[in-house]
Every structure is written in C-alpha cells, then in structure tokens.
Amino acid sequence: MSENKMTSEEGSLTRVTGMYKDWFLDYASYVILERAVPALEDGFKPVQRRIMHALRELDDGRYNKVANVVGHTMQFHPHGDASIYDAMVQIGQKDLLIDTQGNWGNILTGDGAAAARYIEARLSKFALEVVFSPKITEWQLSYDGRKKEPVHLPVKFPLLLAQGAEGIAVGLSTKLLPHNFNELIDASISYLKGRSFTLYPDFPTAGIIDVSQYNKGSRGGKIRVRARIEQKEKNLLVIKEIPFGTNTSSLKDSILKANEKGKIKIKKIEDNTAADVEILVYLPSGISPDKTIDALYAFTSCESSISPLACVIQDNKPVFTDVHSMLKDSADRTLGLLKRELEIQLDELEEQWHFANLERIFIENRIYRDIEEEETWEGVISAIEKGLHPHIGNLRREVTRDDIIRLTEIRIKRISKFDLDKAQQLIESLDEKIKETLHHLDNLVDYTVDYFKSLKKRYGEGRERKSEIRVFDDIEATKVVIRNTKLYMNREEGFIGTSLRKDEYVTDCSDIDDIIVFTKNGQMMVTRVDSKTFIGKNIIHAGVFKKKDSRTVYNMIYRSMKGGPTYIKRFSVTGVTRDKAYALTGDKPSAEVLYFSANPNGEAEIISVLLRQSGSIKKLKWDLDFADVLIKGRASKGNLVSKYPVKRIEFKEAGVSTLKPRNIWFDSVVGRLNTEGRGELLGAFKGEDLLLHIQPNGVVKTQQPDMNLRFDSDFLVLEKWNPQKPISVVYYEGERQKYYLKRFLIEQGEKEELVLSEHPGSKLEWVSTDWRPMISIDFPKPKGKDPKAPLEVNVEEFIALKGLKALGNQLSSEKIKKINSLESLPYEEEAEAPAEQIEVVDEESVDGKEEQGSLF
Template sequence: MAEDENDDLINNQEEEPQETITRVTGMYKDWFLDYASYVILERAVPAIEDGFKPVQRRIMHSMKDLDDGRYNKVANIVGHTMQYHPHGDASIADAMVQIGQKDLLIDTQGNWGNILTGDRAAASRYIEARISKFGLDVVFNPKITEWQASYDGRRKEPVNLPVMFPLLLAQGGEGIAVGLSTKILPHNFIELIDASIKHLQGKRFTILPDFPTAGIADFSNYNDGLRGGKVRVRSKISQLDKNTLVITELPFGTTTSSLIDSILKANDKGKIKVKKIEDNTAAEVEILVHLPSGLSPDKTIDALYAFTSCESSISPLGCVIEDNKPLFVGVTEMLRRSTDNTVDLLKQELEIRLGEFEEQWHFASLERIFIENRIYRDIEEEETWPGVINAIDKGLQPHIKHLKRAVTEEDITRLTEIRIKRISKFDIDKAQQKIDALEDQIAEIKHHLANLIDYAVAYFTRLKKEYGEGRERKTEIRVFDDVDATKVVIRNTKLYVNREEGFIGTSLRRDEYVGDCSDIDDIIVFTKAGIMMVTKVDTKTFIGKGIIHVAIFKKKDKRTIYNMIYRDGKSGPSYIKRFAVTAVTRDREYDLTNGNKGSASLYFSANPNGEAEVISVLLRQAGSIKKLKWDIDFSDILIKGRASKGNLVTKYPIKRIELKEKGVSTLKPRKIWFDDTVQRLNVDGRGELIGEFRGEDKLLIINQSGVIKTVTPEVTMHFDDDMIVMEKWVPNKPISAVYFNGEKEMYYVKRFLIEQEGKEEHFISDHPNSLLEIVSTDWKPMAEIVFAKERGKDRKDNLEVNLEEFIAIKGISALGNQLTKDKVNQINLLDPIPVESPEEVNAEDIEVNGEETVDGSEEASDDESQTTLF
C-alpha cells in the first residue's frame, strides 16, 4: 500500500512541471487602460473649464450646500463631500487643506498648517472653513451650471463649476497620473486680471508665475509653462553683518526645515562652512546663518545657491483635461481660453437675467391690465374652470397688443391666483413705476449684451478693485548669473604629491603637501618629461614620474601663463615657449615638447598674472663655444598655443638655468564690467565697463543709506539693492555729499576722502530721519538748490553751488557745513565743472607681446586646443 502511494506521489511530481500559458492581453488592453483613464480624468489632472480636479470641485460644491455664512467644521464638510466623492476622508481633507492654504477660495479658521515651515494642519475636527467672498462671487451660479448624477445616483453634482476667473493659473496645480503628469505653477492674481483685460482688448500679454513663498526667480526659460521649460528659483539671502547671513524668503517647493537640512548636509560634506543656524521663522521667514570669522559672505551666498536647496529648478508641464482627453497647453493659451469661457458665462448669465426680467415685465403688465380693466369681474358668472380661462383670455385681448409674447394658459392661471387683498390695494402708479424700472433693467442688460467685451472688461476691473488689495507680486523677477561651483566651494581637503613616483592625491599624507582643494576641483600637473594632464581630485592618481608643478586648474583662465624651456630629444636643441591652458580634455596626456623620445623640461614656471621673469642660461663647455652664459627675458617671447614648438634657445647642451630676476605682469590690466541685469561683475564684456584693474586696484561702492566702502573686485560679489555709485576708486579723489541731518533738521555739505581701505563706513548721521540727497565723485561737482515757497514770501530763485569751493576736504566723520537756512524743496546734481583730473597717472602699461594669441589666433590653429574640459 505504501509503495503504491509513493508511486502516485512520484508520478504527480513528474506531471507538475508542465507549463500553463495564461494570456493577459485583455487585462492590459481593457482593465489597465480603464484604470489609467480613471486616474487621469478623475484624480490627477484639472479640467480646463473650471481649473478643478474632481475632489476639489466636489469640496466646493459641498461647501456651497452647507453655506449659511458661518464657519463649518472641516470634518463636517469632509463628511458631506463623501456623498459626492467615492473615496476616503483623508484624501478629501488633504485636498481641502491645500485649497485653504492658497488663501483664495476658502476663509480658514484654526491651524491650517504653514507653507513656510512645512507644519501640517490640525485634525479636521479642530479647524473650520467657509467659502470666501471671492469664491462666492466667481465660482457659483446654479442657473448656468450643468449637472450630472453623483456616483450613487442619489444627488446631483456639477459637471464643471461656472468659474469666471483664471483660477487654475492663480492657484496652480500638479498631479501624477498613469503615463503623464501635470505641473502648472501659480501666477499673480492682479497680473492675471490685467492679462485677461489685455486679451479682451486684443493686446499681447505675458504672464509669469508668482509664488506664495516669494523668493527670486529666473523665468528666462519658462517656455510658456510647456514641457521642456525650466524655472530657477532662489531664496532671498542678504548680509546682516560680516559674519551673519539672513534668509528672508524661500524658493518655491521648499520649507524652512528642508532648507536648513540641505545647508547642514552641505556643511557636513565640506561644501560650505557654517558655524550655527537659527530659525526664527514665525509669520515671516527668518533663518540666520552664522559664519566662521574670516569667511567671505559673498562666496558663502553663492555656495548656498550652488550646493543647497537655496536654489532649485522647477520644470513646468501644462497638462489639462478638455473633452475627457488630456491636452498639453501653455499658460498663455490657458488664460485665453479661461477669459473666453468667462465671457461666454457672463453672456449666459446676462441672457438668463434678461429672460427673468422680461418675464417679470410680461406678468407685471398682464397684472396691471387684469386689475386696471377689472377683468376679474368677467369670471363671476362662470361655473367651470375652462370658462374662467376663456373669460379672462377674452377680456385681455383688447389690451395686449404691446406685449412681447403671446399670453399662455399658465399666465392666466397665475392671474387667478392674485389675492383679493392685493387687488383692493392695487396702485396704478406704483405698478407703472415697477414696469418702468424693469424696462430700464432690460435695456441695461441688452446694452451689456451688445457690448459684451466692455462688460467683461468692467467685470475684471471690478474683481481687481474689490479683491486685488494685498495680492501684489511676491516673487522678484531676475535673470540669474550661473554660479561656478569651483569658485565658491570650501576647499576642505588637503592635496599631496609624490614628485618622484608621479602620484597625486588626498591620501598621500606622508608626502609633500601641495595645498587645500575640494572634491569637485580639477588638478593640472606638469612633469619633467614635458607632459601635462588635467585630472579630477581623487585619493591617489598616477600622473607620471618627475612631477614639477601641481595646481588647481581654472577653466578658461587666460591670465595664468606658463613659461617653459625644454630639450627636444636626448641631445637635441632647446626651445623656449610661453602659453596659457584654457580648455583641455580631462585625463588626457598632452605633450608640450615636439614628442621626440628623451625630451625633457629644463625650466618651468607658472605665473598667475602673466609675470615674465629674466633667467640666465649656462651651457656646458664643449668644443669652441665662446658664449657660455647669457640672459633671456621671457617678456620678449610671444604667448602662443601650448602645442607650439617655441623659439630656439640653443643647439648646445644646457648645463643649468638660473632665475636672475622676478618679472612683472606682461598682461594688460583686467577689464571689469557690471551687468545690471544679473547685478554681478564679469570679465566677459557684459554690461557697462567699470574700468581696467590691476591687482591692487579697488572698487568704490556707495549706498543710498550713506554707507561707503572700497573692495577688491571679484566676480562672486553681491550688491545691495540701494547701491547708487560703483566705480574704480581713485584714492586721492574726494567724495562730495549733500545730506539731510535728521537730528538737526538741516541740510549739510561735506567732502572727504576714504580713510580706511576695505572698511565699511557711514558718512551721514545715523538718525532715522537722516537722508542722503546727492553724492558725487567729480573733482568739481555742482549742485542746484530749489527753495520751497514760504507763506507770505516770494519763492527764492534757484541757487547753484560749487561744492568744491563751498567746503574744504575734511574727515569722513565730520558733520560738514550747513547748506542753507532757508526751506529746501529739492536738491539736484548738475553737470560738474570741466577740469583735467589731477589724479595720479599710472605707469604706462607694459607692452603685451602676442597676448591676443591666448584668445585664439595661435591657440585656434592647434586642433587639441579646441577640445573642452567637460
């Protein structure tokens, strides 16, 4: 028996491996498509007609059902919404909180969370809501609403709400469906109304997002909100003092918590250095970032943008539902369609009101005829209902020629329902006044219909006037300058080199220390064999034996010039060359010699500002050579491409090369421009030329608040919004200023020189009412005083004042001389007196030999130089 059971078991096991194929084509074709369609249409994507997703539309409809002017518990609203929305209460409550936080359609009461800090709202049983006045005004009108049965057939719900405003663009919206998503950014309330009016007037318009978290945004690549566009958003960071930065506005999509976490993470990774962070956010954002002493605040601001959530990128995607299908459309077209839809809804509303008024006029006229002509007496003898109807109809016939439509049986039935009391107190004059008033209203509505566009413009204008207060733009529009991460990263890693073995890296701690670097830096290395390579910072990298120079590589650096003498082959002639390295391919070896075997570098120097030293060349004693030593000045050598052969030094063997004299820069002073669009300095020729700067030259900056300072110009610098003067500083050139002293309530004039370089100083009094009127850096500035008219006196003529003659140069902290005792209306700065500037003349610029070759004439001929680092 047992053997038989074992045999059956073995047979069953042998039969099991047979495969059964189940085709799932139908599942994918029908079920999954149904699910995808449901998610797209019923959950994730808003409708273009009213800008609502189904859950949002049902919430607003439920709130209208419950509306009695008082607040309702959100839990009550959620429960009521479940009659229309076949999902859980949590999804409805979350959707309602999102609408409430946008502060447009819902008046909220209680803790609704905080979009700045990311704090969640309280439970729905603790918070309350009601429809806002604006929501009641623009969202609801049951007479022009199309209705459909709810999911269980017990109630009616709107197909779309008759929203007469570009609500979708005002609130924004995003959602992830199956196979597609949408991300429509919020726009400014007032700007949307202005754009709608422009569209109605046939004018062109442009709309850009405006975020509730404020911040700064670059919309250069917004692409009208379509796929492929990009918006860069930044927090607003300013310098509180030399060791403290303050963040007062957030980029859209972040919170104070996520922002602080990203800063701490960047600090832990060594990208930035932060001493302490304080979060003082309440109604307004205030995050204090304390820096270690000696750290540049400007560079730290750029580092925050480069390595933290202080800057982020948003990719908009305009997708909406139209006719039960997804539609990809830009925000401009969305606004056009919304505005056209509003005009159509206004027209429907007017036509309904016109019909109602005409009906009222029709019955009021019938009522007057019925009572005034005592037609009600004609029914006294009638015993049947048809007889009553016929008697009244017959009695009306002589008096209804002026009516706009025929009298129906329903009209006559309504006449029979008039009470005796009303008939007895009927006043013909009042009845006529009512009819006249209705005729005026009918005429007004017909006028609106005939001038529908003007009516729509007036409608939008009213919305702006009634609801636009306090809804001004929050997000500042600006064009961003790209932050070069390599220039602002904190170099927290130490770089070492083993010259003989040919290794560089951060782990070679027993070898020679080169300097500090970061993990995103590139390193440029030169070897005795004349090989150059650029490579990424790593723990240990082999370059080649005999390393002679290691440094951090700066891409597009045209001012670092390399001076080199090399031997061509084992016993060949020696050549001299000067070159810059602006762009190379990473981890590729570049031979700076002619490539012959045995070539070697005999002399090499790297000069950060194009310095050209003088060297002495000593030859070995051989044969009949008479001149064994002579000097070479590198300034006589043209700067060419790195692949150039160079100039012949000698065909004889060189014993050694000695440095005789350190050189000065052979490059022209660096030209610096200020790009007002991005509020940054640059050396690329964008914006206004500030001047030509040598290493010791400073930039003079004066702010409207009366702050003056001199700084070394750097492309990473940030500037205050109230900056009024920025120019190259001439140390012996006086600054002239006229200011109002708030304490003494008088105008003063002062002229002074900067006493301490690099120090920020106030040159007007710190009284809160003190105000800088004019400031000038001209040698002989002129000012015009416009006097105020005093009661009982003639206005004094304007007075021109030569400020140089008015007051001598004094200390920066001096009060100055009183300008006038008379009342002043205005002070204007006039054109200065022409004068030959007595400023010190700089030494003549050293001639640059072939510097233009760095820009391309020699470099461009080298095929390798055309490759780029990234």
C-alpha cells in the same frame, strides 16, 4: 472571463482573455480623468469640485467644521475622508476660494493643519460670485445615484492658472504653476481687447524667479527659483523669502547638510520664521558673504529648477497645452457663461414684464369681477380670457392658459391694495433693465471686460506680485565651493591626492575641483581631485585648475631632447580634455623641463641662463626676461635660448604682469561684474587696480574686482578707483542736525570705511567722484514768505581735501529740499598708457601642427 489552455512538453500556457485585457486601461483612464488631472473647463479635479459643491450646499454664511464638510462631500466622492481633507486643506492654504478659521498649517514652515474636527471653513465671497451659477450648471447623478452633482462648475475666472495644480496619473503627470491674480485679470482683458499679453508664475512663498526659459509653461520649459538672501551684518546673512516647493525646515536641513559636506562654511543657523520667513545664517570670520550667498544657491535648496507641464482634461481626454492657450480658453468661456447668464436674465425680465402688465390690465379693468357669475373652472378661464382680449395689444407675446391660471391665484388683499402708479413704475424699471440687458448682450466683450475690472477692484487689493522676476547669473560651483580638503603630492613617485598626508602639501581644494599637474618630462594633465592618482614621475608643479582661465600664465624653459637645443615659452591653459596627457616639449622621451613657474596674473620674471663650457663658447651666462616672450598656446615650440648645453637656470628677479588690462563691465540685470561686455563699462583693470563702491548708508569700499561679488541696485557709485581722485559728499549730521560738505581721498587699498558719523540720524545726501564738482541747493519755501533762491557751491573752493574721518565744513543749518549736480568744472586728466605685449616672431608648434579645439 474565459481561459484558453495550451499544453506542451515543457508545461502549459494559459492565455488570459476577457476583462483582464481591459482592466489596466480602465484603471489608467479612471486615475487620469477622475483623480489626478484637473479639468480645463473649471480648473478643478473631481475631489476639489465636490468639496466646493458640498460647501455651497452647506453655505448659510457661517463657518462649518471641516469634518462636517468632509462628511458631506463623501456623498459625492467615492473615496475616504483623508483624501478629501487633504485636498480641502490645499485649497484653503491658497487663500482664494475658502475663508478659513483655525490652524490650517503654514506653507512657509511646512507645518500641517490641525485635525478636521478643530478647524472651520466657509466659501469666500469671491468663490460665491465666480464659481457658482446653478441656472447655467450642467448636472449629473452622483456615484450612487442618490444626489446631483455638477459636471463642471461655471467658473468665470482663470482659476486653474491662479491656483496651480500638480498630479501624477498613470503614464502622465501635470504641473501647473500658480500665477498672479491681478496679472491674470489684466491678461484676460488684454486678450478680449485683441492685445498681446505675457504671463509668468507668481508664488505664495515669494522669492526670486528667472522666467527666461518658461516657454509659456509648456512641455520643455523651465524656471529657476531662488531664495531672497541679504547680508544683514558683516558675518550674518538673512533669508527672507524661500523658493516655491520648499519650506524653511527643508531649506535649513539642506544648508546644514551642505555645511557637513564642506561645500559651505557656516557658524550656526537660526529659524525665526513666523508670519514672515526669517532664517539667520551666521558665518565664521574671514568667510566672504558674497561667495557664501553664491554657494547657498549652488549647493542647497536656496535655488532649484521647476519644469512645468501643462496637462489638463479637455472634452474628457488629456491634452498638453500652455498657459497662454489656457487663459484664452478661460476668457472665451467666461464670455460664454456671462452671455448665458444674461440670456436667462433677459428671459426672466421679459416674463416679469409680461405678467406685470397682465396683472395691471386684470386689476385696472376689473376683469376679476367677470368671474363672479361663473360656476365652472372653464367658465372662469374663458371669462378672464374674454376680458383681457381688448387690452393685450401691447404685450410682447401671447397670453397662455398658464398666465390666466396665475391671475386667478392673486389674492383679494393684493387686489384691494393695488396701486396703479407703483405698478407702472415697476413696469418702467423692468423696461430699463431689459434695455440694459440687451445692451450688454450687444456689447458682450465690453461687458466681460467690465466684469473682470470689477473683480480686480473688489478682490485684487493685497494680491500684488510676490515673486520678483530677474535674470539669474550662472554660478560655477567650483568658484564658490569652500576648499574643504587639502591636496598633497609625492613628486618623485608621481602621485597626487588628498590621502597623501605624509607627503608634500600643495593647496587647499574641494572635492569637485580639477587639478592641473606638470611633470619633469614636459607632460601636462588635468584630473579630478581624488584620494590618490598617478600622474607621472617627477612632478614639478600642481595646482587647482580654473576653466577658461586666460590670466594664469606658465613660464617654461625646456630641452627638446638630450643634448638638443633649449627653448623658452609662455602659455596659458584655458581648456583641455580631462585625464589626457599633453606633451608640452615635443614627442622625444628624453625631453626635459629646465625651468618652470606658474603666474596667476601673467607675471614675467627675469632669469639667468648658465651654459656648460663647450668648445669656443665665449658667453657662458646672460639674463632672459620672460616679458620679451609673447604668450602663445601650450603647443607652441617657443623661442630658441641656446643650441648649446645649458648647465642650469637661476631665478634672478620677480617681474610684473605683462597682461593687458582687462575691461570689466557691470551688468545691472544680475548685479554682477563680467568681462563679456554685458552692461556698463567700468574701465580697464590691471592686476593691482581696485573697484570703488559707495553705498547709500555711507559705506565706502575699495575692493578687488572679483566676478563673484554681488551688488544691489541701490548703490550710489560703482567705478574704477583712482587713488588721486577726490570723493565729495554732502551729509546730514544727526547729532548736530546740520548739513556738512567734505572732500577726501582714500589713503590705502582694499578698505571699508563709514564716511558719516555713527549717529542713527545721520544720512548721506549727495556724493560725487568728479574732479571739480558743482552743486545747486534748493531750500523749502517758508510759510508766508518768498522762496529762497538756490545756492550754487563750487565744492573745490568751498573745502580743501581733508581726511576721510573729518567732519567737513558746515554747508547749511537750514533744511535742504534737494541737492542738484551741476556741470563739473573742466579738468585735464592724464591718459593712462595701455600695457603692451612684445611680439615674438618665428615661433612654431612643438609637434609641427596647429592647436586643436578643446573638448573641456
């Protein structure tokens, strides 16, 4: 290393040259190539490859202490035992290459493995078959030159995609997600046969995954992973599977942390995880289980996002790729490795065939006697060569000196016991094997496909997909967060916030909510919840703001300026720019709001208008119905109430919703209701309409069609509830051991009832919400008798309407094989008249301009 010094008045500058300028690049290259990033050729990082090589050298069919394996690996790996032990535990926990014994930790709970001296390991049968093949392995010297180690192991399987990999190097990182064993084999077969295929991750922790943005695992893609959460009882949730990258301890901590912050509300949590995950989350009474499930996904580790990064070492340099390209490369490499193995096998068979024929000729023709008189070694060789010459016409290659030397090594005992028939059988079997090997080489793709099928048959059992693929619904945090604080306001001074406890209480809210506020002078603002925020003096209304909420309607009467005319208008606020003041009454500073109401479902009340006595006005009081006013944008001017001064406005009568019924659909993919037209249309719902939900366990619910509700795919009925429409069910009564049919009406709204008896043997067999259903009943065939004819039943004639708790009429005491729904009898149902809105004409904007697009 050399140094150049420059001197100036301010001091000296030393330029560092020589090895310094290369050191960082050398270090970065070493970390990338030798430590952090796996090789595409075999799917191993160097430490993993050396562990597998050490296990193969130690393999005798019995378990080895991991401490012994680690020590043996240190002959090849120039690092400490801790890194080797950690890498070996990770391989063992993936349950593919290493057959483990002892406490190897638990990926579900996050518990670590026992010390290396206590646990044992050996290579799995799968690893012995797929990973090793010494005859086609390329070898190199170990770091100290004393041993040989493989450059790459001849892996005949997409191992890297099966196990996944993660590593952080210098300047880059890699994150390859694990995929399903059987699906990788199926994809390899599809590729070899020229068919398309798709690959998605599958995690040992199971869970639910959304792969809609996976993008083949390349850079820029992502997947979302969720825990599997089910409602076990009314106030009890159970987490049965966890997202990849978490464990039950970290998941439990995240739930407790969210509870402390007030994002969710739970009573207690229990972790009963052993072989399977079981985390019990107990809820306080009055807390919605569906909403809590969404909150767990929104505010805890029950949902996370994973961004894959497919970086691998290929041809001794890092490359970015995707899982489809990696699988194709693996399938091609497997085909090439199998070809090399077949070629070596063919050479060995040809060599065996050649010497078997030479041996037969040598012994059958008693050529060994020709060497009895020879006194020199060259004479022996020459005699054998001369004796063989007349008989070697059928051999496939020339006889070499080495062949003749090998013949001289045949023992006398073997010559004396030589059996010509057995020798001929051996040659014929070798011929068959050679033909078979040649056939495999000529049909290499089919041979490789059969190889993959063989792997799946022998090792694929028990390796079915664990992670369920599903499209996730987007959860808005503001809709599911627990209202963990209280909002107050000082109307006169114009302040609003959570710290104004001495002032007027407004509503419960959360710290991530937005608040909408209206003032007396016609100003509107949306702002974040804070401890104390100034809006403007004389607040007339404040509440939690719901983005894109078109059903909340604000009714307002205002005066545009002092002494000016009075206007009436109705509007909704679906989106605004946060912390921006909006003028709803024009730009005059003397504008004033005379009447204001916020209506969550578009209600339209009736008010009385009283004018001041002025001149010759004859009518000083009259009623106005807000239902006569069309709902417009917030910037609309509205309709003229009076050009004369208004004394006051009095509330007279509450009104009903003037909004049109909203169409609600059910999206079976995500198990949610929606108003965007996804899935099956359930009907047009008014504000008071309810949803009918019947479950296989016999629970019948009528409930508000809340978009936060979650429905499992096994429900029997999910539709708009008609209180006049009967529900018909056939059920098996466990105590009486008979089948009953009953029809009933649900007498009141928002109710949950069990239509079966509480006996554990009771079971719901059939349900219908048709007006006049018909059914056909099939009975099992009696032994030795003719089958009983199906029984047709007119449900309406069979039983009259009874109460929900009634037992019903006995349908059959015999065992029923199947209940079939027939075409229902005709029934004229009255059409429901749609709600109408009254059109308003001659409206104009308060500022004379059109409504502008919203930024929020």
